[in-house]
Amino acid sequence: xxxxxxxxRVTELDFDNIKENLKTFLKAQSQFKDYDFEGSGMNIxxxxxxxxxxxxxxxxxxxxxxxxxxxxxxxxxxxxxAKTLGYETTSARAPVATVNISLTTTANTKTMSAxxxxxxxxxxxxxxxxxxxxxxxxxxxxxxxxxxxKIYEGTYVTxxxxxxxxxxxxxxxxxxxxxxxxxxxxxxxxxxSDTTTTTYTKATDITQLTSDxxxxxxxxxxxxxxxxYFGDGTISKAVSDGNIVQLQYVVTNKSLANGASSFTxxxxxxxxxxxxxxxxxSATGGAESESIDSIKLxxxxxxxxxxxxxxxxxxxxxxxxxxxxxxxVSVWGGEDGSFDTxxxxxxNPEYGxxxxxxxxxxxxxxxxxxxxxxxxxxxxxxxxxxxxVIVDPETTFLILNTNFQxxxxxxxxxxxxxxxxVNTTISNYSTTDLQDFNNVFRHSKLLRLIDETDTAILNNxxxxxxxxxxxxxxxxxxxxxxxxxxFFNPHSGHNADAxxxxxxxGFYLDNDTTTEYFFDDDGSGNLRIYxxxxxxxxxYLNSTAGTVDYVNGTISIxxxxxxxxxxxxxxSSTKIRVTVIPKSNDVVPVRNQLLEIDLVNSTISGSVxxxxxxxxxxxxxxxxxTTTTTVTTSSSxxxxxxx
Numbered sequence: 001x002x003x004x005x006x007x008x009r010v011t012e013l014d015f016d017n018i019k020e021n022l023k024t025f026l027k028a029q030s031q032f033k034d035y036d037f038e039g040s041g042m043n044i045x046x047x048x049x050x051x052x053x054x055x056x057x058x059x060x061x062x063x064x065x066x067x068x069x070x071x072x073x074x075x076x077x078x079x080x081x082a083k084t085l086g087y088e089t090t091s092a093r094a095p096v097a098t099v100n101i102s103l104t105t106t107a108n109t110k111t112m113s114a115x116x117x118x119x120x121x122x123x124x125x126x127x128x129x130x131x132x133x134x135x136x137x138x139x140x141x142x143x144x145x146x147x148x149x150k151i152y153e154g155t156y157v158t159x160x161x162x163x164x165x166x167x168x169x170x171x172x173x174x175x176x177x178x179x180x181x182x183x184x185x186x187x188x189x190x191x192x193s194d195t196t197t198t199t200y201t202k203a204t205d206i207t208q209l210t211s212d213x214x215x216x217x218x219x220x221x222x223x224x225x226x227x228x229y230f231g232d233g234t235i236s237k238a239v240s241d242g243n244i245v246q247l248q249y250v251v252t253n254k255s256l257a258n259g260a261s262s263f264t265x266x267x268x269x270x271x272x273x274x275x276x277x278x279x280x281x282s283a284t285g286g287a288e289s290e291s292i293d294s295i296k297l298x299x300x301x302x303x304x305x306x307x308x309x310x311x312x313x314x315x316x317x318x319x320x321x322x323x324x325x326x327x328x329v330s331v332w333g334g335e336d337g338s339f340d341t342x343x344x345x346x347x348n349p350e351y352g353x354x355x356x357x358x359x360x361x362x363x364x365x366x367x368x369x370x371x372x373x374x375x376x377x378x379x380x381x382x383x384x385x386x387x388x389v390i391v392d393p394e395t396t397f398l399i400l401n402t403n404f405q406x407x408x409x410x411x412x413x414x415x416x417x418x419x420x421x422v423n424t425t426i427s428n429y430s431t432t433d434l435q436d437f438n439n440v441f442r443h444s445k446l447l448r449l450i451d452e453t454d455t456a457i458l459n460n461x462x463x464x465x466x467x468x469x470x471x472x473x474x475x476x477x478x479x480x481x482x483x484x485x486x487f488f489n490p491h492s493g494h495n496a497d498a499x500x501x502x503x504x505x506g507f508y509l510d511n512d513t514t515t516e517y518f519f520d521d522d523g524s525g526n527l528r529i530y531x532x533x534x535x536x537x538x539x540y541l542n543s544t545a546g547t548v549d550y551v552n553g554t555i556s557i558x559x560x561x562x563x564x565x566x567x568x569x570x571x572s573s574t575k576i577r578v579t580v581i582p583k584s585n586d587v588v589p590v591r592n593q594l595l596e597i598d599l600v601n602s603t604i605s606g607s608v609x610x611x612x613x614x615x616x617x618x619x620x621x622x623x624x625x626t627t628t629t630t631v632t633t634s635s636s637x638x639x640x641x642x643x
Contacts, residue, residue: 018057019050069296076222078295087299089220091181093324094152094252095286097129097279098369099263101146104274110144111136112269114185114248115156118277120260127257129283130156132183132250144272148280152183153260154252162192163243172228173221176251177289181226182324186216189244197246200230204380205307209236255286258362281367284360287324294320309381315354315388322377323370328359330393330437332591339391339592354382357391357437357592365392391591396483397467397598398434398441398587399579400426404450404460405609411456415606418454422604425453430597441595443585458609464585467598469575472507472562478546479557484590486583489550494523499538501581502527502548502555505573506566509541516566517541519557519578521548527557550583569600 023046065071069081079089099118103110111134118129129151137146157179161172174181186200203215213236216228228247230239239245260283265275290298301317309315315331331354338350356374358366366374371390378388406418413421429446433439443464450460470479488494488501495501500521507517517529520538527546530538546557555578565576589595 015050015054018053019046022046022049069299072296073292075224075292078292079220079222082295082299083219085299085303087295087302088218089295090290090321090324091220091226092178092252092254092289093182093285093287094154094180094250095129095255095257095260095283096153097151097260097263097283098281099149099151100278100280101149101265101269102276102278103144103146103269103272104142104276105139105144105272106142107139107144107272109136109138110270110272112146112149116269117156117266118151118263120257120263120283122257122260125256127153127253127260128155129153129257129260129263130250132156132185132248151263152180152250152252153257153283153286154178154180154250157249157251159247161245161247163239163241163245165241171221172245172247174226174228174247174249177224178251178254179226180250180252181218183250184218184228185246185248186228187246187248188214188239189246191242192244203236206235211235212237252286254288255361257283258286259283281369284362284364284367284370285325287361290324305381307381308383309378310383312354314381315356315378318378318381319356319358319374323358323366323374325361326358327361328436330357330592331355337591339389352385353387353389355389355391355591357393359393359435359437359594366390393437393592393594394468394482395594395596396485396587396589397596397601399465399467399598400462400602400604401465402426402450402460402462402602402604404457404604404606406454406456406606407458408456408608411454413454413456415608418457419604419606421453422450422457422460422606423599425449426597426602426604427599430599434595434597437592437594438589439595440589441587464582464587465579466582466587467577467579467601469577471575472560472565474563476559476561478559481555481557481578483553483555483580483582484593485553485587487548487550487553488581488583489523492524496523500548503579505568505577507562507576508564508566510561511563513564519545525550527555553580553582555580 062073066074066077069078072078072081082089101112112131114131114133116131120127120129131149131151135146135149137144157176159173159175161170164170174184184202186202187197188200190196198214200214200216203209203213203217209215209231211231211234213231215236216230218226218228221227228245230236232238261279263277263279265277267273269275298317298320301313302321305314305317309318312331312333316329319329319331320326334350334353334355336349337347338353339355360366374390375388382388402422404418404422406415411418426446429449433445434441441464443462447460447462450462451457466483466485468481468483470481472479500523502519502521504519508515509517515531517531520528520530522528522543525548526544527548528540529542529545530540532538544558545560546555548555562576565573567573568575568577587595
């Protein structure tokens with residue numbers, strides 16, 4: 001069937017296709033049959049028509065996409081869809097530090113006002129930290145102490161609005177995009193002549209509200225700012241003409257001041273100039289506002305949770321909502337096992353508990369105070385009989401030994417340049433495929449990625465070693481190290497003479513700073529302690545210093561008095577690293593376990609594959625136009641490996 005050139009192909013919305021379709025259509029008309037569409041003014045008109053059609057098509061597609069949460073790309077659209085699900089997006093978060101403040105004075109009481117400023121420096125840049133509430137303390141004899149005061153990085157801002165019902169579009173807006181809504185205090189003053197104020201709280205459960213409930217509501221606007229609004233007099237109390245709405249909050253620099261640990265006191269507090277400030281907890285928690293991807297993920301999950309934390313997914317959702325610095329989270333119920341700081345992960349059930357492990361965006365474990373605050377924050381959502389337990393994540397490091405072979409005739413890159421490319425490949429794999437809970441290290445996938453790094457790389461051999469750190473304490477103590485992956489042990493006594501499959505960095509015992517000791521194993525389940533002579537001979541101090549469970553991947557160290565540790569990776573350390581050879585090259589993390597490739601101790605080497613072009617046993621000679629190929633055969637016996 002012949003193509004109808006008078007019919008436009010309306011599904012093609014690319015500019016060039018649109019213009020070509022218009023030209024084809026016009027050429028098919030008797031009025032324009034012999035018209036030059038390229039060299040005439042008609043070409044400009046076709047451009048205009050094509051551009052207009054392209055814009056209309058693009059906007060139509062955008063409109064359709066923005067109608068749904070999962071396909072929307074504009075933040076305003078995503079936020080709007082989230083609102084319909086009752087989801088409140090997370091604003092920028094200020095770093096928070098905890099300090100003790102002491103005023104040397106004989107006064108009975110003193111008050112530290114909201115907005116009291118402290119200064120600090122991070123990376124040679126000065127930052128300001130402020131209080132966000134008024135605090136009153138009493139004299140303890142010679143001083144007035146303010147204990148465990150939270151201070152927030154940023155500027156303390158007060159914005160006032162006079163309520164005017166005649167202003168239809170009146171909004172009570174936090175006027176800075178970096179406002180931290182968690183620091184927001186909302187007060188309503190009766191009028192300019194009546195300074196009586198009422199502090200409003202943020203609404204959380206509308207089913208508990210009455211017409212007199214003094215609550216406010218918070219939402220993100222199309223402009224990316226946050227606004228406060230109030231009830232209508234039926235569902236919560238309404239504001240009246242002449243009321244003055246006061247918004248007090250912190251405008252922050254987000255994560256830039258994370259880690260601040262030393263603070264300078266203000267010149268005076270409530271008239272007192274003798275001020276001592278000591279740090280209880282360094283600044284943590286500074287973060288960007290919630291990303292579009294996070295909103296699209298969290299909003300449906302939050303809606304599904306329906307204001308309660310029951311399932312594992314519910315706890316994951318509320319963990320990310322309540323702790324803004326959550327990068328990744330692992331949750332498991334006590335019925336699936338337990339966790340103890342001394343013994344680690346256990347398969348024994350512990351009913352009535354839910355275990356939560358959080359990887360923070362700052363890279364630091366949660367402080368004791370942060371854990372306590374998070375448990376408290378869960379109280380309105382959790383089932384009464386369930387106790388949340390915050391567990392620190394544990395990182396298992398993978399040390400790789402990679403040797404690749406390449407065809408030197410198919411590349412201009414040197415061996416070192418190829419090795420650098422392979423290093424980048426491994427680093428990218430560690431970042432994208434690992435460093436999150438439940439992300440498995442797949443040996444075969446990494447081998448493939450290394451081979452695909454450059455067309456000249458023909459093959460590679462990569463071995464895997466697992467490593468973990470533990471921190472010894474002063475005095476006699478025992479330790480448990482859990483890899484949660486089986487160790488390589490093909491038979492009892494395997495490689496005993498050469499130290500088994502376990503090794504460690506150095507340490508010192510009983511205040512003896514002259515003899516450096518190490519751990520290894522005898523292949524039969526016994527952990528050994530040894531020293532090394534200048535000739536490289538091992539002398540064993542204790543051949544039963546602990547046990548090695550090859551099947552379950554655990555190491556138990558008996559009671560030792562480790563008084564000092566050696567440098568690790570060329571730097572002073574407080575930790576000892578223990579490494580083992582896994583039974584499988586695929587390493588699977590369990591519950592609070594994270595995997596990360598140790599690029600510092602991994603080795604990458606390359607060599608030219610001599611057989612890439614000639615092949616083994618083939619000799620090729622050429623005489624005139626005649627080529628002779630000689631094939632030889634040989635037998636060989638593979639060499640054995642210690643492992």
